[in-house]
Amino acid sequence: MNIQSPESKQSQPLAITRKLARYAAQARYSMLPDNVRLEASRAFLNWMGCALGGSREPAVQLAAATAAELGGGPQASIIGHAQRTDIASAAFVNCISSSVLGFDDAHLATVTHPSGPVSSAVFAWSEKNAVRGDAFLAALALGIEITCRLSNVLVLPPSKFNVGFYVTGLTAPIGAAVAVGNLLQLDEERMNWAISIAASQTGGFRATHGTMTAHFRPGHAARSGVWAALLAQRGFTGNQFALEADKGFVDVFSVGADLERAVNGLGEHHELLNNAYKPYPCGIVIHPTLDACLDVHGQYGKGGVPVRAKLRVHPLALSLCGIREPATTLESLNSLYHWAAAALVRGRAGVPEMLPDCIADPRVAQLRSRIEVVTDPGVGTEQAEAEVALADGRTLQARVLHARGSKVRPMTDQDLDAKFRSQAGLVFPAERVEKLRELCHGAASLRNVGREIAAALS
């Protein structure tokens, strides 16, 4: 095709969409260094725990019931439920499960949640088609990598990004598509089409946060990736320059973005390693504040009575999680005020602190109304300060330079195991939890990932 348009960039030699497609078509487990293999395995374990932990939430029940109404073939599990559905709908519902408690992983530099859409898509596909563990993890790593890299393109300078866009919705459909496409062994051209079809399904905005739709959007990203890969496999065509073209993906979703970020050092530098696992079930931008509050709580212990707090945070923490008075669990995910108050009152910040009884707890509610938040661009996204006044007249302080779960203070394997047990334990007895945990840990050596893990789930 030859577009005769003055502002056309289609004739430029640099076809980044094609470079990504080539890499995605060729990516194999054997090409990944050990630390990337390990991180893919950790991401999978974390995702499975989140998907189980969220599986009883109303948003998941409603999505599963709607999938049942449409009657897709019984191809894949709805995790935590006896129901089976088609692989696109399973990817959709399981991703909502893994997102809904706000416990899924996050690429902190861009506030993207890559593993939910990617893992949900490849896991559903692997239930219908035999996939070896190493191929499964390679596809997972690929999808997370491409998602995070495209998020860097859109969000980081020189891009003038509108922070209102929901980054996961803009990039994870493409990550999920290349991951499934890799398992489908799409050739370079069809992988290119898969990227184009997926890119045309991207979107979403942050005003949905606090409602079920905030979790619908990652679910939709997972489903979009499945559809894109399946259509491309059959020969459904797309623009081979979908990402860089005039009137293409980057043109509409970002101004001034450096698309080279998508491919610079691809296969050598692994952005996947900057993906973090959340220690707390809420927006990751709140986490440094929670570390600071828990630190202060440790200073006064059970006997202390916090009466007032002043928090100093990065502006994004308030912009993305500024709900002052959450009415529901879903709203609490994006409430800096609630989580700080809960952590200071209870000395904990886990699943119980997001539930209605904690939101309504008079001590938490009273403190919530007495929290002052100061935003400061000089505070890093991994940093926060808390100054807490106690009933006995003392004022205690804490300052966090690197949040727990960040690259400098990553969640250990033991942390992740404990997190998995806390989530899976909401649904399964301890014995099944351990069996499943071991299977996910050892996913790399499974002969048929989907069948073996689905058996442990059913």
Next chain:
Amino acid sequence: MNIQSPESKQSQPLAITRKLARYAAQARYSMLPDNVRLEASRAFLNWMGCALGGSREPAVQLAAATAAELGGGPQASIIGHAQRTDIASAAFVNCISSSVLGFDDAHLATVTHPSGPVSSAVFAWSEKNAVRGDAFLAALALGIEITCRLSNVLVLPPSKFNVGFYVTGLTAPIGAAVAVGNLLQLDEERMNWAISIAASQTGGFRATHGTMTAHFRPGHAARSGVWAALLAQRGFTGNQFALEADKGFVDVFSVGADLERAVNGLGEHHELLNNAYKPYPCGIVIHPTLDACLDVHGQYGKGGVPVRAKLRVHPLALSLCGIREPATTLESLNSLYHWAAAALVRGRAGVPEMLPDCIADPRVAQLRSRIEVVTDPGVGTEQAEAEVALADGRTLQARVLHARGSKVRPMTDQDLDAKFRSQAGLVFPAERVEKLRELCHGAASLRNVGREIAAALS
């Protein structure tokens, strides 16, 4: 929810999303004036013809095969095929059919194609659920109206809209959602959620044009609307201020847009009446040029041999349809050069002129390379000028002030009937074409639209 964010607009009294939801929940056939009822009926007939005419195209076959692979329940027809599938997938595939030959309707002010997604969604739903003809047409009119109004919001001044966005992809998911939601009799709050869920599925960009993905996107809009309405019916929540909120729909997809355009005179002024039916199967921005070329052809008739042409057009005609040398039927849809050459050589601009033999016709190909296009912001979007040099030395001219199919020169009922026959005739014998045409014409008085029309389709 109380967002404590400095730039928050959520506390403002004007809740336009809610006004739209209220209107959508209450809209009934009895409230529509005769001209709107008639136009809804014409839009439905035009859509059905387009869906039949496109049903044999490869993009449709591939989409239908993928739907079959996922195994949705046999709830609704894939038009022109024996296969049945779930209502979301049927809406998806049928909308691709209605779009793929570039013959679907268009809201010229915004270059939006409203009826494909809306009709496909409500028709699929009406096959699973008994719907009277008047209720069906009311839902159709509602979905088209909301789609066109939201397109006005995004595209028209004072909005600084990025023309790279695919407007249909941004607004038709919401139009399809409210249309299905109206049939589902959603209350105001659930209709509001449906709008939010649909808005989170909006997106798409014009660089997909010329490929199958350009038609995937409207199909995806249809499916998105079905999912949004079904989820909202069950109680799946969304942001009640999805359109106007800070970090909401208008915030991310447009700068400076006037959201009041969505509700000003709602129920009194009907933007549906500015929706036009294409006389030619290609981008609507090409149509004035085709009128001019056919006018000139009429001047020289069969004996004339055009050797060179100069066209003066609105800039959007070249920006959206600037493909110089189309290689495929899909690319031809967006080639001003091809259609002008075909019209000048053949004196026609119908389905045969988009087929490979016309694209490869040496006379057409030669003239295509000798067409000069001058863009001029002083030329209206419904206007064009052609100056054609003939082999005998003559130079003939034509100037079009209002394209055929525009509001000033609308397609008559006879034009639409002829168009329907030309499209449906690609698939059905004449007798079935007439039976179906009569059913669509009389849709308002059918007792069960989906069942009666599906019977004529099967």
